[in-house]
Amino acid sequence: MPNKALIIYDTKYGATEQIANWIAEGLNGADIQHVDDVTTTIYELVIIGSPIYNDMTSKRIIRFLDKNKDTLSSRKIALFTVSVPPDMTEDRSKRFKGAYTLEKLLEHARGTILSTKAFLGKIELKEMTELDRLSLRIDYFLKGYRLRDVNYMDREEAVNWGRHLYDLMVNPPETIPEKPATRQESQKREREK
Numbered sequence: 001m002p003n004k005a006l007i008i009y010d011t012k013y014g015a016t017e018q019i020a021n022w023i024a025e026g027l028n029g030a031d032i033q034h035v036d037d038v039t040t041t042i043y044e045l046v047i048i049g050s051p052i053y054n055d056m057t058s059k060r061i062i063r064f065l066d067k068n069k070d071t072l073s074s075r076k077i078a079l080f081t082v083s084v085p086p087d088m089t090e091d092r093s094k095r096f097k098g099a100y101t102l103e104k105l106l107e108h109a110r111g112t113i114l115s116t117k118a119f120l121g122k123i124e125l126k127e128m129t130e131l132d133r134l135s136l137r138i139d140y141f142l143k144g145y146r147l148r149d150v151n152y153m154d155r156e157e158a159v160n161w162g163r164h165l166y167d168l169m170v171n172p173p174e175t176i177p178e179k180p181a182t183r184q185e186s187q188k189r190e191r192e193k
Contacts, residue, residue: 004169005030006043009050010058013128015121016051016082019158023047023080026162027169035060041068045076045114045169050105051121052083053132054139057104065108073110078165081105082121084152086145093120093152114168117161120152 005027011017011034024030030047035058050061065072081101088096098118106116125133125147133147140147 004043005045005047005165006038006041007032007047007049008035008038008041008061008064009033009048010035010060012051012053012132013124015153016049018153019080019082019119019121020047020049022155022158023049023162023165026159026164027166030162035064038064041071041075043075045078045165046072046111047078047080047165048105048109049080049082052081052101054135057081057101062104062108065105065110069108069110075111076114076169077109077111078115078117079105079109079113080117080119080161082119084121084123084150086140086143086147088120088150088152096120096152115161115165119158120154122151122153123147123149124151125149 005024007020007024007030009016009020009032017032017034020032024032031043048061048065050058079102081098083098083101085096085098096118098120101118102116106113123136126149128136137147
């Protein structure tokens with residue numbers, strides 16, 4: 001019998017790890033492991049979280065998904081991302097859906113995807129390496145924005161998503177939702193119509 005839930009994450013400056021811990025609270029406990037420390041995925045639910053940094057999904061998470069695709073194909077999984085888009089404002093944060101941040105994970109994920117979620121993170125310039133600050137400053141500048149310290153992390157949102165996942169484990173839906181389509185898949189379907 002598989003264990004209940006495993007949260008696998010990668011993190012650059014700690015935001016994704018913090019979100020993973022809050023999700024575990026909502027699940028009434030879960031094993032939490034950094035992607036480099038995972039030894040098994042024999043769990044009822046495997047939750048995989050990636051930071052989005054400079055518009056890129058964690059390479060370690062993508063490698064993990066690719067390496068474990070056979071094992072994960074028989075598992076229920078949930079996916080989440082943590083990011084701060086350059087155009088984010090306090091007002092926009094209330095409406096943030098972040099579907100585009102999940103696309104790379106969806107392209108590589110196997111298994112029965114029960115749920116996906118895009119969370120907002122934080123930027124603390126003093127915590128970043130000089131190279132990371134410089135690369136983000138350039139990225140923001142090229143997009144017409146100024147890089148600054150921000151924190152949009154929402155504990156309640158992460159705990160509530162964990163509760164939602166717990167409910168899906170305790171009371172599985174009659175039908176599993178179809179894997180969300182990536183932007184490319186949606187565009188292909190539109191052209192075929």
